[in-house]
Amino acid sequence: MCAGCGQSTASPVVKVVDRVPAGCTSTGAMKSTLALAVLLFGSVVGACGGDGTVPVDASMDGSFDGTVDSAVDGQVGVCEGVTDGTSCGVGAFCIGGVCTAGRCGDGVLESDAGEQCDDGANGDDGDGCRDDCTFTCEADVDCDDxxxxxxxxxxxxxxxxCSTSGPLDCDDLDPCTIDSCDAGVGCAHDLDDGDLDGxxxxTTCTTAGLMGGDCDDTNDSVFPGAPEHxxxxxxxxxxxIDEGLATLICLRDADRDRYGDPTDTVNACSCPSGYVGxxxxxxxxxxxxxPDAYPGQPAYFVDGYCP
Incomplete structure (x- = not known):
């Protein structure tokens, strides 16, 4: 019985059956454990007497005096204004203002019942309060994914x-890098380099000092400071283009007679189409x-000839 709890003189009435039910003694008195179950759950059980009523040892003192221990009688308001989880009798707790028998998933840990937690989950039989029931976490390491x-x-x-600080922000505000996250090492900031020339x-990274400025990121022979070819x-x-390497003088050959015009020339590594060396x-x-006028031509023409 909880300290400070009052008592009620009400006697429970149970249904009469033509046999001695489990939990009754041969003298017609109900065992205290069965009586407690009746009081806590309001269950209809077999009577131990023959007249429809039975004295119960609700106070569990062996007296069978017919009194009901109000500390375990949810009908008399012993849990009004009492914090949930407060004991209101042997194996009973105040839950929502009602004195309730301790059971799996009631939010109260009952270590003497073999409970390791009472979160209403993870039990073999779904009741969430046997020895295999475990808390989601008891230390930070339990939450590490x-x-x-x-x-x-x-x-x-x-x-x-478990709680988390939230996803990593891997944005380094550098337009020259591609930001990503690796589960094993965290943030990675790889150079945005399509042709892998460094x-x-x-178009996105203009500062050569920051390994940017590649004018053709599809050709690994083209990058700031590369040797000219x-x-x-x-x-x-x-x-x-090809500055310092243009060693050929190429003459324009518009009429394709393989002789070039000395007044129209370009310097190049190799003569482009329409030019001859x-x-x-x-x-x-x-x-x-x-096309018929060139040095050493075999005939003269009105429109032009070369001497």
């Missing part, structure tokens, strides 16, 4: 609930509009 990207997990010891594209490309991204004999075209 092994994924650095989800943030730091911690356990609220009082509530046995430089990010000039005779390939008609701006290898070093300085805006000039300087001939070994030094001859040039005197009329680049007439």
């Amino acid at each position: 092994g994924d650095s990207c989800t943030g730091v997990e911690s356990c609220d010891i009082a509530l046995h609930l 430089y990010a594209p000039a 005779c390939d008609s490309l701006d290898n070093d991204c300085d805006g000039a 300087v001939r070994a004999d030094g001859e040039t075209d005197c009329s680049d509009r007439e």
Whole structure:
């Protein structure tokens, strides 16, 4: 009986049956454990007497005096205004203002009943309060999901609930990098480098000092400071093509007679289409509009000829 609890003189009435039910003694008195079950749950059980009523040892003192211990009688308001979980009798607790028998999932941990927790889950039989019932967490390590990207997990010891600091913010505010998160190591900031030449594209990363400024991120021979090649490309991204390497003088050959116009030339590593290099004999075209007019031509023409 809980300290300070009053008593009621009401006697429970139970149904008469033609046998001695389990929990009754041969003298017609109900055992205290069965009586307690009647009082707590309002169950209809077999009577131990023959007249429809039976004295019960509700006070569990062996007296069978017919009194009802109000500390375990949910009908007399002993739990009004009492904090949930307060004991109101042997194996009983105040839950929602009602004195209730301790049971699985009532939010009260009853260690003497073999409960390790009482969260209403994880039990073999679904009742959530046997020895295999475990809290979601009892320490921060219980909440660690092994994924650095989800943030730091911690356990609220009082509530046995896991919480997280939230996903990692991997944005380094650097336009030259691609930000990502690896579950094992956390944030990664790889250079945005499509051709793997060590430089990010000039379209997004303009500072060469930050490994940016690549004017062609699809060609690994083109990047700031690259050596120039005779390939008609701006290898070093300085805006000039094949500078310093143009060793050939190419003459325009508009009439395709293989003699070039000495007044129309370009310097290049190799002569582009429509141009010819300087001939070994030094001859040039005197009329680049007439394919039949060239040095050593076999005949003279009204429209032009070369002497």
